[in-house]
Amino acid sequence: xxxxxxxxxxxxxxxxxxxxxxxxxxxxxxxxxxxxxxxxxxxxxxxxxxxxxxxxxxxxxxxxxxxxxxxxxxxxxxxxxxxxxxxxxxxxxxxxxxxxxxxxxxxxxxxxxxxxxxxxxxxxxxxxxxxxxxxxxxxxxxxxxxxxxxxxxxxxxxxxxxxxxxxxxxxxxxxxxxxxxxxxxxxxxxxxxxx
Numbered sequence: 001x002x003x004x005x006x007x008x009x010x011x012x013x014x015x016x017x018x019x020x021x022x023x024x025x026x027x028x029x030x031x032x033x034x035x036x037x038x039x040x041x042x043x044x045x046x047x048x049x050x051x052x053x054x055x056x057x058x059x060x061x062x063x064x065x066x067x068x069x070x071x072x073x074x075x076x077x078x079x080x081x082x083x084x085x086x087x088x089x090x091x092x093x094x095x096x097x098x099x100x101x102x103x104x105x106x107x108x109x110x111x112x113x114x115x116x117x118x119x120x121x122x123x124x125x126x127x128x129x130x131x132x133x134x135x136x137x138x139x140x141x142x143x144x145x146x147x148x149x150x151x152x153x154x155x156x157x158x159x160x161x162x163x164x165x166x167x168x169x170x171x172x173x174x175x176x177x178x179x180x181x182x183x184x185x186x187x188x189x190x191x192x193x194x195x
Contacts, residue, residue, distance in 0.1 A: 037051065066161065067141040091116040092116060092165065093107075093118055095107040095108060095109050096108040098189060102131050102179075104177060104180065105177070105179070106175055107176045107177075108175065109171060112170050112172075113176060115167070115168045115169055115170060115176060116164075116166065117138065117162050117165060117166050118140075118164065119141065119144065119164055120162060120163050121139045121140040121141050122161055123136060123138055123156045123158055123159060123162060124138070124158070124159075125137035126154060126158055131149075132147065132149030132150065133149055134149075134172070135147055135149040135150075135177075136148045136151060136154055136156060136169070143183075144187065145180075145182065146179070146180055147178065147180075147181070148168060148169070148176070150172050150173070150175050150176060150177050151168070151169040152170050152172045153170050154168065154169035155168060
C-alpha cells in the first residue's frame with residue numbers, strides 16, 4: 001500500500017516541475033528578446049528609428065502579437081482541458097438586413113439575439129459608448145477592431161482573449177451595431193463579413 005502511495009506522489013510532483021521549467025524557459029526567452037531589442041536600439045540608429053516608427057507611432061495589435069507568441073512558444077501559463085467537454089456555443093453571425101449607422105452598421109437581428117464573436121482577439125473596451133449603448137471592442141488577430149454595440153448580458157471582461165464563434169452577449173432588442181476599424185479607418189461591412 002505504501003508503494004502505491006509513493007507512486008501516486010511521484011506522478012503528482014512531476015507535472016508541477018515540468019510546468020515550472022516551462023514557465024521559466026518562456027520568461028527567459030521573453031527577457032532575451034527584450035534585452036536584444038534594447039541593445040540593438042542603443043547600438044543601431046536605423047533599428048532605433050524603425051522601432052520608434054513601428055512601436056511608438058503605429059497602433060500595436062496585441063492580439064496579433066499574442067497569437068504569434070502562442071503559435072511559436074505556446075501559452076505563457078499552462079491550461080488544462082477537461083476530457084469529454086464540448087463547445088456549447090459556436091455560431092456564425094446571422095442577420096436579416098443591415099444599414100449604415102454612424103461610423104458602422106446597424107444589423108437587424110432576432111430580438112435578444114445571442115451575439116457570436118466574429119474574429120478571435122483581445123477585449124480592449126467594455127462599457128457605454130455614444131450612439132451605440134453598452135458596447136464591447138475586440139482587437140482581432142487580423143488587426144481589425146470590431147465594435148459590438150447595443151449589448152446586454154455581456155460574457156467577457158477587459159483583456160480577455162476571446163475565440164471566434166464563442167458567445168459575446170445578447171442584444172437589448174432586435175438591433176446589433178457593428179463597426180470595423182483598422183488603423184483609424186472604418187472598413188466596409190461587405191469587405192469584412194463574408195457569409
